[in-house]
Amino acid sequence: MVKVVNDQDFKQETDTGVTLTDFWATWCGPCKMQSPVIEALEQDRGDVKFTKMDVDQNPETPGAFGIMAIPTLIVKKDGEVVEKLVGYQTKDQLNAVLDKYTKTPA
Template structure:
């Protein structure tokens, strides 16, 4: 399952463990390609929390993180940003990157 994040719950929801945040928008073509990849990984992996944030509905968080292009995937581990990927990321590559941060 992919959880929806808002500016209000971002800090609380992403402070523990390994969290992937997908910054996206409804009008973004590459975001529509990225979403099924994230949903598949969310089904397969229990060791990562998968979340997404609509940048049109929530402007403060993407702005504070300097996100200028979408999709941008941010990976946090115990509340600290450990990786950032901009543009479409294929499933195998994303899985490999996530493996670096899970024990």
């Protein structure tokens, strides 16, 4: 299950390895479409940690990242933001992005 994070534990939960955080809200239609994609990816990928944050309940973190629209997905590698994706993303699109940060170059 995708871990729910808040303003207090976001940094700690996303500072190691490759993480993808889904910033969403209960009233957001595209967020409801994005959620099952994230859940499916989590089942497929043991090399990425998946988290989600409700922007209405946690305004500090989305504000710090300049999130103006949802869903927004932030990919971090070892605590550094490496990708920021705004709007609905397909499973294939997300796999391609995550592969850039998890695959070892040949």
